[in-house]
Amino acid sequence: MKITEIRTYLMHAGAPNLRKWAADGSFGTQSFSKNLTGTRNWLFVKIFTDEGITGIGECSGWPRVIETAVKDLSRLLVGEDPTHIERLWQKMHIGMMGHGLTGTVGAGAINGIDMALWDIKGKALGVPVWNLLGGKVRDRIRIYAHANTPEVALSLKERGITAFKMGGVSNPVRKFGQLREAVGDEMDIAIDLHGPPWLTPADAVQVCRELEQFRPMWVEDPVSPDNLEGFRRIRQHSSVPLAAGERQAMIFGERELIEDELVDVIQPDTGRAGGITQMKKIAAMAEAHHIMMAPHSGSLGPVAEYAALHILAAIPNGLILERIEDDWEGREKTIVPHPKQTDGFIPVPDAPGLGCDIDEEFVAQFPSEANVSVPVTEASGSYQPGTFNEHVYVQTRLRRGVYFPKS
Numbered sequence: 076m077k078i079t080e081i082r083t084y085l086m087h088a089g090a091p092n093l094r095k096w097a098a099d100g101s102f103g104t105q106s107f108s109k110n111l112t113g114t115r116n117w118l119f120v121k122i123f124t125d126e127g128i129t130g131i132g133e134c135s136g137w138p139r140v141i142e143t144a145v146k147d148l149s150r151l152l153v154g155e156d157p158t159h160i161e162r163l164w165q166k167m168h169i170g171m172m173g174h175g176l177t178g179t180v181g182a183g184a185i186n187g188i189d190m191a192l193w194d195i196k197g198k199a200l201g202v203p204v205w206n207l208l209g210g211k212v213r214d215r216i217r218i219y220a221h222a223n224t225p226e227v228a229l230s231l232k233e234r235g236i237t238a239f240k241m242g243g244v245s246n247p248v249r250k251f252g253q254l255r256e257a258v259g260d261e262m263d264i265a266i267d268l269h270g271p272p273w274l275t276p277a278d279a280v281q282v283c284r285e286l287e288q289f290r291p292m293w294v295e296d297p298v299s300p301d302n303l304e305g306f307r308r309i310r311q312h313s314s315v316p317l318a319a320g321e322r323q324a325m326i327f328g329e330r331e332l333i334e335d336e337l338v339d340v341i342q343p344d345t346g347r348a349g350g351i352t353q354m355k356k357i358a359a360m361a362e363a364h365h366i367m368m369a370p371h372s373g374s375l376g377p378v379a380e381y382a383a384l385h386i387l388a389a390i391p392n393g394l395i396l397e398r399i400e401d402d403w404e405g406r407e408k409t410i411v412p413h414p415k416q417t418d419g420f421i422p423v424p425d426a427p428g429l430g431c432d433i434d435e436e437f438v439a440q441f442p443s444e445a446n447v448s449v450p451v452t453e454a455s456g457s458y459q460p461g462t463f464n465e466h467v468y469v470q471t472r473l474r475r476g477v478y479f480p481k482s
Protein backbone atom coordinates (compact mmCIF):
# COMPACT_ATOMS: atom_id res chain seq x y z
CA MET A 76 0.00 0.00 0.00
CA LYS A 77 1.23 3.49 -0.86
CA ILE A 78 0.15 6.98 0.16
CA THR A 79 -1.14 8.86 -2.90
CA GLU A 80 -2.40 12.16 -1.48
CA ILE A 81 -2.97 14.11 1.74
CA ARG A 82 -5.83 16.61 1.93
CA THR A 83 -6.68 19.14 4.64
CA TYR A 84 -10.09 20.37 5.80
CA LEU A 85 -10.00 23.58 7.85
CA MET A 86 -13.17 24.88 9.47
CA HIS A 87 -14.29 27.66 11.75
CA ALA A 88 -16.05 25.91 14.62
CA GLY A 89 -18.82 27.74 16.46
CA ALA A 90 -18.69 28.63 20.14
CA PRO A 91 -19.89 26.25 22.84
CA ASN A 92 -23.17 27.03 24.53
CA LEU A 93 -21.70 29.41 27.11
CA ARG A 94 -24.84 29.67 29.18
CA LYS A 95 -24.92 25.93 29.70
CA TRP A 96 -21.20 25.36 29.59
CA ALA A 97 -19.66 27.89 31.88
CA ALA A 98 -22.09 30.59 32.96
CA ASP A 99 -19.76 32.74 34.96
CA GLY A 100 -19.39 36.43 35.65
CA SER A 101 -15.72 36.42 34.75
CA PHE A 102 -16.20 35.52 31.11
CA GLY A 103 -19.85 35.01 30.42
CA THR A 104 -20.08 38.12 28.29
CA GLN A 105 -21.21 38.52 24.71
CA SER A 106 -17.90 40.03 23.75
CA PHE A 107 -16.04 36.97 24.95
CA SER A 108 -18.50 34.74 23.19
CA LYS A 109 -17.73 36.46 19.90
CA ASN A 110 -14.03 36.18 20.52
CA LEU A 111 -14.31 32.54 21.51
CA THR A 112 -15.93 31.88 18.16
CA GLY A 113 -12.77 33.23 16.58
CA THR A 114 -10.49 31.08 18.70
CA ARG A 115 -11.76 27.71 17.56
CA ASN A 116 -10.66 26.36 14.22
CA TRP A 117 -10.68 22.64 13.55
CA LEU A 118 -8.24 21.11 11.06
CA PHE A 119 -8.81 17.61 9.74
CA VAL A 120 -6.38 15.62 7.60
CA LYS A 121 -7.29 12.82 5.21
CA ILE A 122 -4.70 10.45 3.75
CA PHE A 123 -5.53 8.59 0.54
CA THR A 124 -3.88 5.34 -0.59
CA ASP A 125 -3.58 3.36 -3.81
CA GLU A 126 -5.70 0.58 -2.26
CA GLY A 127 -8.68 2.85 -1.69
CA ILE A 128 -8.30 2.93 2.09
CA THR A 129 -8.36 6.43 3.59
CA GLY A 130 -7.43 7.63 7.08
CA ILE A 131 -8.72 10.63 9.02
CA GLY A 132 -6.83 12.68 11.62
CA GLU A 133 -7.01 16.03 13.44
CA CYS A 134 -4.44 18.72 14.23
CA SER A 135 -4.53 21.47 16.84
CA GLY A 136 -1.88 23.95 17.92
CA TRP A 137 -2.74 26.79 15.47
CA PRO A 138 -4.70 25.03 12.72
CA ARG A 139 -4.38 27.73 10.03
CA VAL A 140 -0.58 27.63 10.25
CA ILE A 141 -0.54 23.85 10.58
CA GLU A 142 -2.55 23.44 7.38
CA THR A 143 0.45 24.80 5.46
CA ALA A 144 2.83 22.61 7.47
CA VAL A 145 0.81 19.49 6.61
CA LYS A 146 1.03 20.37 2.91
CA ASP A 147 4.82 20.70 3.25
CA LEU A 148 5.08 17.38 5.12
CA SER A 149 2.97 15.58 2.52
CA ARG A 150 5.92 15.88 0.12
CA LEU A 151 7.81 13.50 2.42
CA LEU A 152 4.97 10.99 2.59
CA VAL A 153 3.45 10.48 -0.84
CA GLY A 154 4.70 7.15 -2.18
CA GLU A 155 5.45 5.76 1.30
CA ASP A 156 3.84 2.69 2.89
CA PRO A 157 1.40 4.13 5.47
CA THR A 158 1.65 1.11 7.78
CA HIS A 159 5.22 1.95 8.88
CA ILE A 160 3.96 4.60 11.28
CA GLU A 161 7.02 5.02 13.50
CA ARG A 162 9.32 5.32 10.49
CA LEU A 163 7.13 8.01 8.93
CA TRP A 164 6.84 9.80 12.28
CA GLN A 165 10.64 9.96 12.50
CA LYS A 166 10.86 11.17 8.90
CA MET A 167 8.42 14.02 9.60
CA HIS A 168 10.19 15.02 12.82
CA ILE A 169 13.59 15.10 11.14
CA GLY A 170 12.04 16.88 8.14
CA MET A 171 11.15 19.93 10.22
CA MET A 172 14.24 20.10 12.44
CA GLY A 173 15.75 22.79 10.23
CA HIS A 174 13.08 25.12 11.64
CA GLY A 175 14.23 24.53 15.22
CA LEU A 176 12.88 22.42 18.03
CA THR A 177 9.39 21.09 17.41
CA GLY A 178 6.83 22.95 19.48
CA THR A 179 3.11 22.39 19.53
CA VAL A 180 2.67 23.78 16.00
CA GLY A 181 5.08 21.30 14.42
CA ALA A 182 3.86 18.49 16.66
CA GLY A 183 0.29 19.43 15.74
CA ALA A 184 1.10 18.95 12.06
CA ILE A 185 2.65 15.53 12.68
CA ASN A 186 -0.27 14.77 14.98
CA GLY A 187 -3.06 14.74 12.38
CA ILE A 188 -0.99 12.76 9.88
CA ASP A 189 0.03 10.21 12.52
CA MET A 190 -3.59 9.81 13.62
CA ALA A 191 -4.68 9.18 10.03
CA LEU A 192 -1.91 6.57 9.61
CA TRP A 193 -3.23 4.66 12.64
CA ASP A 194 -6.73 4.88 11.14
CA ILE A 195 -5.47 3.41 7.85
CA LYS A 196 -3.60 0.62 9.60
CA GLY A 197 -6.64 -0.35 11.66
CA LYS A 198 -8.85 -0.41 8.56
CA ALA A 199 -6.27 -2.41 6.59
CA LEU A 200 -6.09 -5.04 9.34
CA GLY A 201 -9.81 -4.90 10.17
CA VAL A 202 -9.29 -3.95 13.83
CA PRO A 203 -9.98 -0.86 15.96
CA VAL A 204 -6.99 1.35 16.82
CA TRP A 205 -7.21 0.31 20.48
CA ASN A 206 -6.43 -3.22 19.35
CA LEU A 207 -3.24 -2.04 17.65
CA LEU A 208 -2.27 -0.31 20.91
CA GLY A 209 -2.39 -3.52 22.92
CA GLY A 210 -6.09 -4.18 23.38
CA LYS A 211 -8.71 -2.87 25.76
CA VAL A 212 -8.15 -2.15 29.44
CA ARG A 213 -11.67 -0.72 29.62
CA ASP A 214 -14.87 -0.78 27.54
CA ARG A 215 -16.07 2.74 28.22
CA ILE A 216 -14.35 6.04 28.97
CA ARG A 217 -15.36 8.30 31.82
CA ILE A 218 -15.74 11.94 30.84
CA TYR A 219 -15.80 15.23 32.71
CA ALA A 220 -17.73 18.30 31.63
CA HIS A 221 -17.49 21.97 32.67
CA ALA A 222 -19.44 24.06 35.15
CA ASN A 223 -18.84 27.31 36.94
CA THR A 224 -22.09 27.67 38.83
CA PRO A 225 -24.09 25.34 41.11
CA GLU A 226 -26.96 25.52 38.59
CA VAL A 227 -24.84 24.19 35.73
CA ALA A 228 -23.14 21.60 37.96
CA LEU A 229 -26.48 20.25 39.16
CA SER A 230 -27.73 19.99 35.58
CA LEU A 231 -24.68 17.85 34.75
CA LYS A 232 -25.37 15.68 37.78
CA GLU A 233 -28.98 15.20 36.66
CA ARG A 234 -27.67 14.00 33.30
CA GLY A 235 -25.59 11.31 35.03
CA ILE A 236 -22.23 13.05 34.58
CA THR A 237 -19.97 12.27 37.53
CA ALA A 238 -17.18 14.83 37.18
CA PHE A 239 -16.67 18.39 36.02
CA LYS A 240 -14.10 21.14 35.90
CA MET A 241 -14.52 24.76 36.94
CA GLY A 242 -12.52 27.77 35.84
CA GLY A 243 -10.51 29.48 38.54
CA VAL A 244 -9.63 32.91 37.26
CA SER A 245 -11.84 34.67 39.79
CA ASN A 246 -12.60 33.84 43.44
CA PRO A 247 -11.51 30.21 43.02
CA VAL A 248 -11.72 29.07 46.65
CA ARG A 249 -15.13 30.57 47.34
CA LYS A 250 -16.52 29.22 44.05
CA PHE A 251 -15.11 25.77 44.65
CA GLY A 252 -16.71 25.70 48.09
CA GLN A 253 -20.10 26.67 46.65
CA LEU A 254 -19.87 23.98 43.97
CA ARG A 255 -18.80 21.29 46.45
CA GLU A 256 -21.67 22.18 48.73
CA ALA A 257 -24.14 22.09 45.81
CA VAL A 258 -23.19 18.70 44.35
CA GLY A 259 -21.95 16.88 47.45
CA ASP A 260 -18.89 14.69 47.89
CA GLU A 261 -19.65 12.08 45.26
CA MET A 262 -18.90 14.17 42.18
CA ASP A 263 -15.28 14.75 41.24
CA ILE A 264 -14.43 18.42 40.72
CA ALA A 265 -11.29 19.72 39.06
CA ILE A 266 -10.28 23.35 38.85
CA ASP A 267 -8.26 25.07 36.12
CA LEU A 268 -6.36 28.11 37.42
CA HIS A 269 -5.19 28.87 33.90
CA GLY A 270 -4.06 32.29 32.84
CA PRO A 271 -3.10 34.56 31.43
CA PRO A 272 -2.45 36.36 33.58
CA TRP A 273 -0.82 33.41 35.32
CA LEU A 274 -0.64 33.37 39.07
CA THR A 275 2.65 34.03 40.76
CA PRO A 276 3.99 30.92 42.55
CA ALA A 277 3.33 32.53 45.94
CA ASP A 278 -0.33 33.15 45.15
CA ALA A 279 -0.66 29.72 43.57
CA VAL A 280 0.63 28.09 46.75
CA GLN A 281 -1.97 29.96 48.78
CA VAL A 282 -4.83 28.98 46.45
CA CYS A 283 -3.75 25.33 46.40
CA ARG A 284 -3.52 25.14 50.20
CA GLU A 285 -6.96 26.67 50.62
CA LEU A 286 -8.43 24.30 48.02
CA GLU A 287 -7.18 21.20 49.87
CA GLN A 288 -10.21 21.24 52.18
CA PHE A 289 -12.56 20.66 49.20
CA ARG A 290 -10.66 17.60 47.91
CA PRO A 291 -10.33 18.59 44.24
CA MET A 292 -9.77 15.89 41.62
CA TRP A 293 -6.88 18.11 40.56
CA VAL A 294 -5.71 21.71 40.37
CA GLU A 295 -4.70 22.46 36.77
CA ASP A 296 -2.00 24.86 35.57
CA PRO A 297 -1.68 26.79 38.86
CA VAL A 298 1.25 28.68 37.31
CA SER A 299 2.42 29.30 33.76
CA PRO A 300 3.47 26.23 31.74
CA ASP A 301 6.84 27.95 31.37
CA ASN A 302 7.32 27.96 35.11
CA LEU A 303 8.35 24.47 36.18
CA GLU A 304 10.11 25.93 39.21
CA GLY A 305 6.73 27.27 40.24
CA PHE A 306 5.29 23.75 40.07
CA ARG A 307 8.15 22.50 42.26
CA ARG A 308 7.41 25.19 44.83
CA ILE A 309 3.71 24.33 44.95
CA ARG A 310 4.60 20.65 45.35
CA GLN A 311 6.66 21.48 48.43
CA HIS A 312 3.86 23.42 50.10
CA SER A 313 0.60 21.72 49.19
CA SER A 314 -0.77 18.17 49.04
CA VAL A 315 -3.33 19.02 46.38
CA PRO A 316 -3.13 16.87 43.17
CA LEU A 317 -1.66 18.89 40.29
CA ALA A 318 -2.34 18.59 36.56
CA ALA A 319 -0.65 20.15 33.50
CA GLY A 320 0.72 19.38 30.08
CA GLU A 321 -1.88 20.63 27.58
CA ARG A 322 0.53 23.18 26.10
CA GLN A 323 3.57 20.89 25.80
CA ALA A 324 4.15 18.43 22.97
CA MET A 325 5.76 15.02 22.54
CA ILE A 326 7.71 12.99 25.10
CA PHE A 327 10.39 15.67 25.06
CA GLY A 328 7.96 18.43 26.07
CA GLU A 329 6.18 16.42 28.79
CA ARG A 330 9.35 14.75 30.12
CA GLU A 331 10.22 17.13 32.94
CA LEU A 332 6.66 17.33 34.30
CA ILE A 333 6.62 13.53 34.47
CA GLU A 334 10.18 12.64 35.46
CA ASP A 335 10.33 15.26 38.21
CA GLU A 336 6.82 14.20 39.31
CA LEU A 337 5.59 17.80 39.23
CA VAL A 338 2.07 16.60 38.38
CA ASP A 339 -0.26 13.78 39.39
CA VAL A 340 -2.18 14.00 36.12
CA ILE A 341 -0.56 14.61 32.72
CA GLN A 342 -2.80 16.28 30.14
CA PRO A 343 -1.37 16.06 26.62
CA ASP A 344 -3.67 17.53 23.97
CA THR A 345 -4.80 14.80 21.56
CA GLY A 346 -4.50 17.25 18.63
CA ARG A 347 -1.01 18.63 19.20
CA ALA A 348 0.98 16.19 21.35
CA GLY A 349 2.47 14.51 18.28
CA GLY A 350 -0.19 11.93 17.50
CA ILE A 351 -1.30 8.58 18.88
CA THR A 352 2.33 7.45 18.59
CA GLN A 353 3.41 10.08 21.11
CA MET A 354 0.35 9.81 23.36
CA LYS A 355 1.07 6.12 23.90
CA LYS A 356 4.69 6.87 24.79
CA ILE A 357 3.76 9.75 27.10
CA ALA A 358 1.31 7.43 28.86
CA ALA A 359 4.04 4.83 29.37
CA MET A 360 6.46 7.43 30.78
CA ALA A 361 3.73 8.61 33.14
CA GLU A 362 2.85 5.08 34.20
CA ALA A 363 6.40 4.51 35.38
CA HIS A 364 5.92 7.47 37.77
CA HIS A 365 2.39 6.48 38.90
CA ILE A 366 1.01 9.51 37.05
CA MET A 367 -2.42 9.29 35.41
CA MET A 368 -3.33 10.64 31.97
CA ALA A 369 -6.37 12.83 31.27
CA PRO A 370 -6.09 14.07 27.66
CA HIS A 371 -6.86 17.74 27.11
CA SER A 372 -9.50 18.53 24.52
CA GLY A 373 -10.91 21.93 25.41
CA SER A 374 -10.87 23.36 21.90
CA LEU A 375 -10.53 20.13 19.92
CA GLY A 376 -12.89 18.79 17.33
CA PRO A 377 -14.55 15.36 17.27
CA VAL A 378 -11.92 13.34 15.39
CA ALA A 379 -9.34 13.96 18.12
CA GLU A 380 -11.97 12.90 20.65
CA TYR A 381 -12.25 9.57 18.84
CA ALA A 382 -8.49 9.13 19.02
CA ALA A 383 -8.56 9.89 22.75
CA LEU A 384 -11.20 7.19 23.27
CA HIS A 385 -8.91 4.59 21.65
CA ILE A 386 -5.87 5.73 23.64
CA LEU A 387 -7.74 5.77 26.97
CA ALA A 388 -9.18 2.34 26.18
CA ALA A 389 -5.69 0.88 25.86
CA ILE A 390 -3.56 2.55 28.57
CA PRO A 391 -3.71 1.35 32.20
CA ASN A 392 -3.23 4.84 33.64
CA GLY A 393 -6.06 6.50 31.68
CA LEU A 394 -8.03 8.60 34.16
CA ILE A 395 -10.77 10.56 32.42
CA LEU A 396 -11.47 12.52 29.21
CA GLU A 397 -12.29 16.22 28.96
CA ARG A 398 -15.46 16.96 27.00
CA ILE A 399 -17.44 20.10 26.24
CA GLU A 400 -20.76 18.39 26.74
CA ASP A 401 -22.81 21.42 25.65
CA ASP A 402 -20.76 22.26 22.60
CA TRP A 403 -21.69 24.07 19.38
CA GLU A 404 -24.56 22.17 17.72
CA GLY A 405 -22.47 21.82 14.54
CA ARG A 406 -20.10 19.46 16.35
CA GLU A 407 -22.49 16.53 15.94
CA LYS A 408 -22.90 17.28 12.24
CA THR A 409 -19.14 17.43 11.65
CA ILE A 410 -18.60 13.74 12.33
CA VAL A 411 -20.25 10.39 11.62
CA PRO A 412 -21.05 8.78 13.96
CA HIS A 413 -21.08 11.27 16.83
CA PRO A 414 -20.06 9.65 20.14
CA LYS A 415 -22.62 10.13 22.91
CA GLN A 416 -22.11 9.92 26.64
CA THR A 417 -24.43 7.95 28.89
CA ASP A 418 -24.20 8.25 32.67
CA GLY A 419 -20.89 10.04 32.28
CA PHE A 420 -19.23 7.46 30.04
CA ILE A 421 -18.64 7.07 26.26
CA PRO A 422 -18.46 3.51 24.89
CA VAL A 423 -15.15 2.64 23.22
CA PRO A 424 -15.67 2.45 19.41
CA ASP A 425 -15.48 -1.03 17.88
CA ALA A 426 -15.29 -0.31 14.13
CA PRO A 427 -11.94 -0.81 12.30
CA GLY A 428 -9.50 2.10 12.54
CA LEU A 429 -10.75 5.10 14.49
CA GLY A 430 -14.31 4.27 13.43
CA CYS A 431 -15.36 7.74 12.25
CA ASP A 432 -15.26 10.11 9.31
CA ILE A 433 -16.00 13.79 8.78
CA ASP A 434 -18.91 15.17 6.73
CA GLU A 435 -16.85 17.07 4.16
CA GLU A 436 -19.82 19.03 2.80
CA PHE A 437 -20.78 20.25 6.26
CA VAL A 438 -17.19 21.20 7.11
CA ALA A 439 -16.92 23.21 3.87
CA GLN A 440 -19.81 25.43 4.98
CA PHE A 441 -17.68 27.01 7.73
CA PRO A 442 -14.50 28.50 6.24
CA SER A 443 -11.85 29.81 8.60
CA GLU A 444 -11.22 33.57 8.71
CA ALA A 445 -8.72 34.00 11.54
CA ASN A 446 -7.56 32.20 14.62
CA VAL A 447 -6.06 34.57 17.15
CA SER A 448 -7.89 36.53 19.80
CA VAL A 449 -7.72 38.01 23.26
CA PRO A 450 -10.60 37.57 25.69
CA VAL A 451 -12.05 41.07 25.70
CA THR A 452 -11.21 44.64 24.79
CA GLU A 453 -11.15 47.70 26.96
CA ALA A 454 -13.80 49.23 24.73
CA SER A 455 -16.19 46.34 25.37
CA GLY A 456 -16.47 47.31 29.02
CA SER A 457 -15.42 43.86 30.14
CA TYR A 458 -11.78 44.74 30.68
CA GLN A 459 -10.83 43.79 34.25
CA PRO A 460 -7.30 44.54 35.48
CA GLY A 461 -5.67 41.64 37.29
CA THR A 462 -7.99 39.02 35.82
CA PHE A 463 -8.30 36.78 32.78
CA ASN A 464 -9.65 39.86 31.01
CA GLU A 465 -6.37 41.75 30.96
CA HIS A 466 -3.78 41.21 28.29
CA VAL A 467 -0.66 40.45 30.31
CA TYR A 468 1.09 37.14 30.76
CA VAL A 469 2.12 37.11 34.42
CA GLN A 470 0.47 39.13 37.13
CA THR A 471 -0.51 39.00 40.76
CA ARG A 472 -4.28 38.83 40.77
CA LEU A 473 -5.62 42.13 41.98
CA ARG A 474 -8.54 42.61 44.39
CA ARG A 475 -6.77 40.12 46.63
CA GLY A 476 -9.35 40.61 49.37
CA VAL A 477 -11.86 39.01 47.01
CA TYR A 478 -9.45 36.55 45.46
CA PHE A 479 -8.39 35.31 48.91
CA PRO A 480 -11.49 35.83 51.07
CA LYS A 481 -11.18 35.31 54.81
CA SER A 482 -13.90 32.66 54.83
Ligand SMILES: [Mg+2]
Binds near residue numbers: 267269295296321
Ligand atom coordinates in the same frame (compact mmCIF):
# COMPACT_ATOMS: atom_id res chain seq x y z
MG1 LIG B 1 -6.54 23.82 30.96
